[in-house]
Amino acid sequence: MNGLMLTAASAGDSRMERCTVAKKYLTGFAAILMIAVSAGGQIRAINNPGGDTVTLPFRIPDGQGNQWMIFGNGMLQMQGPQPVVGQADMLTIDGNQPTITGNFAQRDAKTGEIIFDNMNFGAGTATRRILFDKVDNSIRIVDIFKNPQNQPMLITVDLQSNVNFGITSSTTVADPKHAQNNIGWVGMTPVGRGLVEMYAGKGAKIIPTVDSQPGSNVVQATIQLSIPPGKSAGIMHFLQIVQTPDQGQQFIADLKEGKALTSLPKDIRKIIVNFPSSMGLAGDYEVLRGDEFDVVELHSGDQLKGTLQVQSYKLSTFYGDVELPTDQVIGLINVGEYRPRQLVVTSDGQIFGGQLQQQDIDLQMSSGQIIHVPLAQINRVGYRKRPGESDEWAFTKPFISMRAGDRVEIEMPNTAIQVATRYGMLSLDPSTISSIAFQSDDNRVHEIALTDGSKFAGIVSATEFDVNLATGAAKQAVHFPASAITRIQFAPAPDDVDPMSPKLSLLNDDVMVGTLIGQLKLDTAFDTLQINAPEIRKITHTAPGSSEVQVELWDDTTVSGQLEDPAVHCKLASGIGIDVPVALLSEYDQPLPTPSAPTVDKIKSLVADLSADDWSKRETAQAALESMGPAVLSVLRDLRPTSPPETQDRMDAIAKELTHGEFTFSQGPTTRDQ
Secondary structure (H helix, E strand, O other): OOOOOOOOOOOOOOHHHHHHHHHHHHHHHHHHHOEEEOOOOOEEEOOOOOOEEEEOOEEEEOOOOOEEEEOOOOOEEEOOOOOOEEEEEEEEEOOEOOEEOOOEEEEOOOOOOEEEEEEEEOOEEEEEEEEEEOOOOEEEEEEEEEOOOOOOEEEEEEEEEEEOOOOOEEEEEEEOOEEEEEEEEEEEOOOOOEEEEEOOOOOOOOOOEEEOOOOOOEEEEEEEEEEOOOOEEEEEEEEEEEOOHHHHHHHHHHOOHHHHHHOOOHHHHOOEOOOOOOOOEEOOEEOOOEOOOEEEEEOOOOEEEEEEOOOEEEEEEOOEEEEEEHHHEEEEEEEOOOOOEEEEEEOOOOEEEEEEOOOEEEEEEOOOOEEEEEHHHEEEEEOEOOOOOOOOOOOOOOEEEEOOOOEEEEOOOOOOEEEEEOOEEEEEOHHHEEEEEOOOOOOOOEEEEEOOOOEEEEEEOOOEEEEEEOOOOOOOEEEEEHHHEEEEEOOOOOOOOOOOOOEEEEOOOOEEEEEEOOEEEEEOOOOEEEEEHHHEEEEEEOOOOOOOEEEEEOOOOEEEEEEOOOEEEEEEOOOOEEEEEHHHEEEEEOOOOOOOHHHHHHHHHHHHHOOOOOHHHHHHHHHHHHHOOHHHHHHHHHHHHHOOHHHHHHHHHHHHHHHOOOOOOOOOOOOOOO
């Protein structure tokens, strides 16, 4: 090898030492020269342990031995005999494929991910990360979209796969937590193998629309993304080759979303929107966990493994002394440079910050030796996962998150919370509040979310919150300054707002889930109309910025004019009354308006006939109610709880017929204010 010169470290090195040095150089040189030739004859390095640049297309096997080719736009194609997939997860944004600069991608040295970080679309940039997981034989794809603008960006993301040989059977896979949401798809081919795609996690808030037409060999998932100015949003999805439909559905059921997220970098994990957050993060810090042993990580980067010997964790916090049993703790994080404080993380997601009273952490090494590690030298401490431990934090109890990193469970307060809003001063019962965000990327004001799905901006007037900690035998009373709080959560956000619930959408992006009440006076070109608010199906402005509105009634009557009252009165589903300025109203939508009083009387008469002794009379009444259309549903929903079983069954059949199965009476009776 011309130009390769080997020199001994000193004149005294023996021939054997020189041979050893030469062997090391040659081994490293040979590793660099290891190459692979793709089907297209391209040559590229594949064995650089420090990561490398790969030329596209790039061939790579999955955990099942299938060969895949990755192309320049991030699309995957299966290779070899009888390939099931001709095209997998082709990405389009607003109908166009992103452009790529250069015919190459990067490979992460640690994870083996193939990373496309040179993709562009419209006014934004995109990154695709592809990981072939050899443990569960799946392919994980993460797409990240960055909005560099100073205004919000709304994009439509499509993921399209093309299955070879035609699809003999296909099925969408519903979220076990929310049966109306499809999070995956399984399609089988005549060659005895098929494809499973998972587009969202179980319990995710952002889900795709999955489309696979009968007779087609294409499946497409569509996700709408809203990206704030200067921010990024990511979506994660999985695919796998399966032998049976049951195997595909089982893959989706068994996938541990928390584990899948944990292997991603922290900054990426935080922006994934279509999978629930995992237990891997405590605020901005990553929780260390051991596999077979507990772990103590030092500031130097060294990791000591064994069994932690801590009896309990005693912290001095600004809200008092707290003692946490070891069996409740999963990790500890040292934060701060000049005066470090400790964050102790519990198995239910609480984070207690303060000064740890013990100055050493005892660890029994696998050899049996017990060492005392000074707290000042520790970066993180992590326990191995315990039997029965959940993969995700549920956060079902009230808690407060603070700017310093603490997140502690509290008892529900019993005093009202005063909030100044555009709609006046509101006195909110804590039981009606889902959360209050004191620190928001979008608003300088506070964001209040209610348990009924309403959300609006406001200013909480309290300067501090007097609450009781829920942890510990004694319910310790503490005082949290409002300036130190980032978020209060009294109840989990509602999983889904009933699509048949009435809703006011406002121009400032506030949303009120509730019904208009009282009477509205509408000045028209010919007269002043008095309209019962519960009879209104929809209100919109006749033109952007116009003071005139168009009102659609329960019987499809539409009339335009100007409302005399500058505000409409709304009763939220949570029971709160609120006045909404007409000028702020974008749209009011009531899918189940109340018919007029004479029509209600007619519906009640027909409902009485649903339980008649004469079968033909029951059938006639049911047919008559169906002929009246969806206007009958609000009345039926009020009458159903007190009706006989057969009448309830017929009401259910009427609802199914009128809404094509999209509406049920499971939400219980409505409250009408005529």
